[in-house]
Amino acid sequence: xxxxxxxxxxxxxxxxxxxxxxxxxxxxxxxxxxxxxxxxxxxxxxxxxxxxxxxxxxxxxxxxxxxxxxxxxxxxxxxxxxxxxxxxxxxxxxxxxxxxxxxxxxxxxxxxxxxxxxxxxxxxxxxxxxxxxxxxxxxxxxxxxxxxxxxxxxxx
Amino acid sequence: xxxxxxxxxxxxxxxxxxxxxxxxxxxxxxxxxxxxxxxxxxxxxxxxxxxxxxxxxxxxxxxxxxxxxxxxxxxxxxxxxxxxxxxxxxxxxxxxxxxxxxxxxxxxxxxxxxxxxxxxxxxxxxxxxxxxxxxxxxxxxxxxxxxxxxxxxxxx
Amino acid sequence: xxxxxxxxxxxxxxxxxxxxxxxxxxxxxxxxxxxxxxxxxxxxxxxxxxxxxxxxxxxxxxxxxxxxxxxxxxxxxxxxxxxxxxxxxxxxxxxxxxxxxxxxxxxxxxxxxxxxxxxxxxxxxxxxxxxxxxxxxxxxxxxxxxxxxxxxxxxx
Amino acid sequence: xxxxxxxxxxxxxxxxxxxxxxxxxxxxxxxxxxxxxxxxxxxxxxxxxxxxxxxxxxxxxxxxxxxxxxxxxxxxxxxxxxxxxxxxxxxxxxxxxxxxxxxxxxxxxxxxxxxxxxxxxxxxxxxxxxxxxxxxxxxxxxxxxxxxxxxxxxxx
Amino acid sequence: xxxxxxxxxxxxxxxxxxxxxxxxxxxxxxxxxxxxxxxxxxxxxxxxxxxxxxxxxxxxxxxxxxxxxxxxxxxxxxxxxxxxxxxxxxxxxxxxxxxxxxxxxxxxxxxxxxxxxxxxxxxxxxxxxxxxxxxxxxxxxxxxxxxxxxxxxxxx
Numbered sequence: 001x002x003x004x005x006x007x008x009x010x011x012x013x014x015x016x017x018x019x020x021x022x023x024x025x026x027x028x029x030x031x032x033x034x035x036x037x038x039x040x041x042x043x044x045x046x047x048x049x050x051x052x053x054x055x056x057x058x059x060x061x062x063x064x065x066x067x068x069x070x071x072x073x074x075x076x077x078x079x080x081x082x083x084x085x086x087x088x089x090x091x092x093x094x095x096x097x098x099x100x101x102x103x104x105x106x107x108x109x110x111x112x113x114x115x116x117x118x119x120x121x122x123x124x125x126x127x128x129x130x131x132x133x134x135x136x137x138x139x140x141x142x143x144x145x146x147x148x149x150x151x152x153x154x155x156x
Numbered sequence: 157x158x159x160x161x162x163x164x165x166x167x168x169x170x171x172x173x174x175x176x177x178x179x180x181x182x183x184x185x186x187x188x189x190x191x192x193x194x195x196x197x198x199x200x201x202x203x204x205x206x207x208x209x210x211x212x213x214x215x216x217x218x219x220x221x222x223x224x225x226x227x228x229x230x231x232x233x234x235x236x237x238x239x240x241x242x243x244x245x246x247x248x249x250x251x252x253x254x255x256x257x258x259x260x261x262x263x264x265x266x267x268x269x270x271x272x273x274x275x276x277x278x279x280x281x282x283x284x285x286x287x288x289x290x291x292x293x294x295x296x297x298x299x300x301x302x303x304x305x306x307x308x309x310x311x312x
Numbered sequence: 313x314x315x316x317x318x319x320x321x322x323x324x325x326x327x328x329x330x331x332x333x334x335x336x337x338x339x340x341x342x343x344x345x346x347x348x349x350x351x352x353x354x355x356x357x358x359x360x361x362x363x364x365x366x367x368x369x370x371x372x373x374x375x376x377x378x379x380x381x382x383x384x385x386x387x388x389x390x391x392x393x394x395x396x397x398x399x400x401x402x403x404x405x406x407x408x409x410x411x412x413x414x415x416x417x418x419x420x421x422x423x424x425x426x427x428x429x430x431x432x433x434x435x436x437x438x439x440x441x442x443x444x445x446x447x448x449x450x451x452x453x454x455x456x457x458x459x460x461x462x463x464x465x466x467x468x
Numbered sequence: 469x470x471x472x473x474x475x476x477x478x479x480x481x482x483x484x485x486x487x488x489x490x491x492x493x494x495x496x497x498x499x500x501x502x503x504x505x506x507x508x509x510x511x512x513x514x515x516x517x518x519x520x521x522x523x524x525x526x527x528x529x530x531x532x533x534x535x536x537x538x539x540x541x542x543x544x545x546x547x548x549x550x551x552x553x554x555x556x557x558x559x560x561x562x563x564x565x566x567x568x569x570x571x572x573x574x575x576x577x578x579x580x581x582x583x584x585x586x587x588x589x590x591x592x593x594x595x596x597x598x599x600x601x602x603x604x605x606x607x608x609x610x611x612x613x614x615x616x617x618x619x620x621x622x623x624x
Numbered sequence: 625x626x627x628x629x630x631x632x633x634x635x636x637x638x639x640x641x642x643x644x645x646x647x648x649x650x651x652x653x654x655x656x657x658x659x660x661x662x663x664x665x666x667x668x669x670x671x672x673x674x675x676x677x678x679x680x681x682x683x684x685x686x687x688x689x690x691x692x693x694x695x696x697x698x699x700x701x702x703x704x705x706x707x708x709x710x711x712x713x714x715x716x717x718x719x720x721x722x723x724x725x726x727x728x729x730x731x732x733x734x735x736x737x738x739x740x741x742x743x744x745x746x747x748x749x750x751x752x753x754x755x756x757x758x759x760x761x762x763x764x765x766x767x768x769x770x771x772x773x774x775x776x777x778x779x780x
Contacts, residue, residue: 549707
C-alpha cells in the first residue's frame, strides 16, 4: 500500500486538494491519502518533508498565489523549497499552483483550478503506479488546466 | 509541554512579537515560549535553527522590511533561509513579514502589523495543537492582516 | 558498464530524449540507458537524484520551457534544483533546455531541439568516456544547437 | 573565551573590518578575534564556514559591492551563501555590506561604512554576550550606518 | 604538496584556464594542478565538488557567459552552485567569470579575460600559500581585470 501526501493552504480560494483527491481515487487503488493543510504556500515545503518522514511516497502540493508582484516572489520561494524538500528526500513532489490572475473571472478561476488539480493528480498517480503512461506521453506538449499544445512533429 | 520559538528583530518598527505572544496565550495553553531578538531579518534563519536545536517545536519569525528595493532582496534572502531552516529541521516556521510600504501611514502600519502578527500566531497555535482548524479552513481564501477574500464557490 | 540516466518531460513538444539517446548510441558503447519521464521541468531534479541513487553515473535532463515569463521562473527553479542534485551526488547532470521562443516556427524549434539534444548527448558521452575530447575543445566557443562561435585568438 | 571570526575582502574600499574590530574591543572582553581576508564577497561564505570549523562562535562578514547591476547580483549570491553557511553551522553570521552607491561621495562612503561596521560589531557583541540588549531594542526601528527610524507607537 | 583544481568550459572563447595556470606557476611552487573541462558554466559546480573529493584544496572556476539575458540567469545559477559546493566542502572556490559584453571588441575581451584570469590565479595562490598577502590588501579596492580603484582614505 503506497501513501500519498496531499498538502494545501487556507490561503487558496478553490479546494484543489479535494478535486485532486477525487481524481486520485477515480484513477485507481493501492494507496492511502494523508492530508495536511497549512496557512500559505511558504509553509508547504516543511509540510511536504514531514509527510515524507511519516511515510509518504509522493506528495501533491496545492497552492494559489495572489495577484500582487510579491505573491510571485513567495511562489518562487515556495517552489524552490518544494524542490529542495523533494531532492533531499528523493521522492516526487507534484506542485500544483494556480496564480489568481491566470483567470479573468472567479468562474474561470474555479474551472482552471479544478482541471489543473485533477490533471496533476493523475500525473501523481502515474508517477507512482504507471510510469509507462508518462513515458508514452513524453514530449507530447501536455498542459495541466489548459488544452494540451501537442508535439511538434519532425519534418522530413 | 510544547515549545514555541519566537524570533524578531531590532529593525522592525512595531512590536509584532509581543502581539504574537499575546495572541498565542489567548489561544490556549500547553506550550512555553522562548524568545530571541536579532538585528535584522537576514539573522532570522540562524536564530530559528538555534531555537529548534534548543527544543522548539515550531517557530514564529517576525520581520518588517523597509521601503527600498534592496529591502525586498533582503526579505527574499531571509525567506529562502527560513524555508531552508524549516525543511532541514522538519519543523514549521511561520513567517510573519510586514513590508513598511504596505501601509500608507504609521497608524495603518501599526494596525496591519498587529493584526497580521495575531493571525499568524493563531495559525501557529493551530499548526501545533489543532490542525483540524486549518483543515476546516482549507482553500477558504484566508488572509493575515487584511480581510479574508473568501472561497470561490464551485458553479453548477 | 556505465549507466546514463535520461530524464525528460511530457510538457516538451519535441522528443529530445529520443534524439539524445540516438546520439549517445552513435557515439559509442560501454553504457546502458535508464529513461524516466516526468510531467514538467520542476520534476526533473528529483527524477535525476533517483536515477543517481539507482546507479546512474551521469544524467541527461531534457526540458522545453514555454513562452511566458512564468516559464522562465520555472526554468530557473528547475536549473537550480538540477545543480543542487548534481552537487549533492557529485555526479554530472547535463541540462538540455530549449525555450519555446528561441525558435520562430515549429520547424525551427524542431531543428534546434534536435541539434541541441544531440550535441548535449555527445557532451555527456565525452564527460563519461572521453574527457580529453572536452579538454581539447576548452575555450573554443562551443555552442549547442547553434553554430559554434569559436575562440577569440590572442593578439600579439 | 569566545571566538569571533572577522572576514573581509580586498575588493572593499573602506577598512570596515578594522573599524569593526575596534568597536568589538571597545564593547567588552571575553573573546578573541580571528581575521581572514578573501578577494571578494562571493568568497565570504566559505571563509565563514572555515572560521566556524576552526572554532568561531560568531562571524562578522564585511563587504562593499560596487555600483553596477552585476554587483547587486553578486551581493545577492554572497548573502544567500552566508545565510546557508550560518544555518548549516547553526551559528550567527552578522553581514555588514555597504553598497558603493549608497553614498554620494568618498567622504560620505567612508563615514557610512565606518558607522555601519561599528554598529554591526556592537550587534555581534550583543548576540554573543548580551542578548538582553537586543531584546530590549526589539522592534525599535534600529538602523546601522544611518539614523534609527524608531518604533511606531501603538495608538489608542 | 597542495592540489589546485582548475575547471573551465568549452563554451568560453578565451583560454582563461591556460592563463590562470601560467600565472599560478609563475607565482610559486608547492602545488600540483588538476584540470577538467566541462561543457558550460552550469556544469562547473559538480566538476568543482568532484575535484575536491579527489583531493583538491582549492578550485579555480573559469567561465565566460554570453551576451543574452538568459546567459545572466545561467551565470547566477552557476555562481550559486559554486558557492554551495564550496561551503559544503569548506574549501575555497575562486570564480573567474568574464561576461562577453564586458568588452567592446574581441581584442578587448581577450585582454580582459587574460588579465582577470591571471589576477584571480594569484588570488588563489595567496589564499592557499600566503594569506598574509590578502590581509595586507584588505579593503584596498582591488579589481581583477580592470585597474584597481583603491581605498577610500579616512578623513580627519
